[in-house]
Amino acid sequence: MEEDVAIVTVFFTSDLHLGSEGMAKWRRFPDVATHDEAILSNINLRVHPDDDLWLVGDLCKPNRASVRAMRESIRCRHVHLIVGNHDKRSVLETLVREEKLFEGVEYYAELGKVSKQGYKLCVSHYPMLDWNRAVYGAYMLHGHIHSLPAEGEHAVASGLPCVVEAMEGSPLGGSDGGMGMEGYNQRCRDLGIRRFDVGVDANGYAPVSVEEIMAYLPSSPTGRELLGTP
Numbered sequence: 001m002e003e004d005v006a007i008v009t010v011f012f013t014s015d016l017h018l019g020s021e022g023m024a025k026w027r028r029f030p031d032v033a034t035h036d037e038a039i040l041s042n043i044n045l046r047v048h049p050d051d052d053l054w055l056v057g058d059l060c061k062p063n064r065a066s067v068r069a070m071r072e073s074i075r076c077r078h079v080h081l082i083v084g085n086h087d088k089r090s091v092l093e094t095l096v097r098e099e100k101l102f103e104g105v106e107y108y109a110e111l112g113k114v115s116k117q118g119y120k121l122c123v124s125h126y127p128m129l130d131w132n133r134a135v136y137g138a139y140m141l142h143g144h145i146h147s148l149p150a151e152g153e154h155a156v157a158s159g160l161p162c163v164v165e166a167m168e169g170s171p172l173g174g175s176d177g178g179m180g181m182e183g184y185n186q187r188c189r190d191l192g193i194r195r196f197d198v199g200v201d202a203n204g205y206a207p208v209s210v211e212e213i214m215a216y217l218p219s220s221p222t223g224r225e226l227l228g229t230p
Helices: 021-026 032-046 064-073 089-099 184-190 210-216 221-226
Strands: 010-013 052-055 078-082 104-106 108-111 121-124 139-142 195-197
Touching: 010 210, 021 032, 032 064, 064 089, 078 108, 089 104, 139 210, 184 195
Parallel strands: 010 052, 052 078, 078 104, 121 139, 139 195
Antiparallel strands: 108 121
């Protein structure tokens, strides 16, 4: 009798900024504790222990105690790190090397093989104008810009039972550019660009899976043919 094989899902999230009073205020949470509880609860609601979780930068206060506390609050066993501008790579590398808390630490990563997984992902904290194999259907996943869903648009991770939600009202900030830009992911989709902000602000304060991202962004039949996939 064959044993059931667990299906592993790959998830991405970014710009948690745990412990930041400024971010909790900008996101309209009543306090830091409520802010952190919402983000960590949503990770544990979506991501199973055997899944892969990529944290794409700007995680928490850049010291060992804060990073360790964040890791202990996440039930997923396979957590990968991309360094953001508010992180310290030396601290993260030390926790990987000495305590094996994460799978690894990178500034940039490429995941997947189209002929095997059906996708290729280029992952960086910062958005790129162009990326490896972009013309053949590769996706660019990033954070950093704190974009927001377009008005009236639901987060890609729709139906998520968020344990704690932000207070009413949109986050503070400009809608046309910079922090709080609205509709960025939708614009990329409408323009046929396979680039996606995985940050919590754009995605209901929750991680998104590679399948959800691929379903949201445009596909490229020509790219699939060139890469030898159906």
